[in-house]
Amino acid sequence: xxxxxxxxxxxxxxxxxxxxxxxxxxxxxxxxxxxxxxxxxxxxxxxxxxxxxxxxxxxxxxxxxxxxxxxxxxxxxxxxxxxxxxxxxxxxxxxxxxxxxxxxxxxxxxxxxxxxxxxxxxxxxxxxxx
Numbered sequence: 001x002x003x004x005x006x007x008x009x010x011x012x013x014x015x016x017x018x019x020x021x022x023x024x025x026x027x028x029x030x031x032x033x034x035x036x037x038x039x040x041x042x043x044x045x046x047x048x049x050x051x052x053x054x055x056x057x058x059x060x061x062x063x064x065x066x067x068x069x070x071x072x073x074x075x076x077x078x079x080x081x082x083x084x085x086x087x088x089x090x091x092x093x094x095x096x097x098x099x100x101x102x103x104x105x106x107x108x109x110x111x112x113x114x115x116x117x118x119x120x121x122x123x124x125x126x127x128x129x130x
Contacts, residue, residue: 001034001044001083007082011042012060015120016055016075017047029123035075049078053115054104056096064098066092075105076119076126085126086124094119094126 001009009015013036020033023043034042053076060073074096093107094116103112106128117126 001042001047004033004040006020007036007038007039007041009044010084013080013082014077015049016077017079018075019121021070032121034080041066044083044121046120047083048085049076049119049121050081050082051118052076052078052117052119052128054094054096054113055119056098056103058102061098061102066097070098074098076104076121078119081118085120086088088120089103091118091120091127092130094128 017032020031020043023031025130029045031043031045032047033040034044036052055075055077057073058120064070074121094104094113095107096104105111113128116127116130120127
């Protein structure tokens with residue numbers, strides 16, 4: 001976890017996370033922005049959240065469809081458990097594509113997913129424990 005502008009995120013804190021397309025590391029690995037209620041607190045390559053809700057702003061999604069340009073309108077919210085994204089046991093891959101779906105979906109089945117007990121965000125993507 002790398003604090004942003006002197007701020008930082010801590011274990012137990014409720015946050016909103018999204019994949020930051022503008023802050024990828026030099027080696028090409030994924031970076032997630034961790035936002036509090038109003039501001040970006042930190043960036044991390046991996047983290048584990050509990051009590052998760054998958055949120056998509058339909059207004060933001062419609063803007064993406066209209067302009068064909070990505071913006072931050074989909075987040076994963078929950079409480080920070082750790083900044084480790086290695087243990088994926090009993091988890092399923094989750095993804096979101098505004099051009100194909102209006103919600104996050106389970107990759108294998110295509111079923112919409114709105115909540116999960118636990119989520120891991122890492123360089124391979126998002127994984128949820130249902």
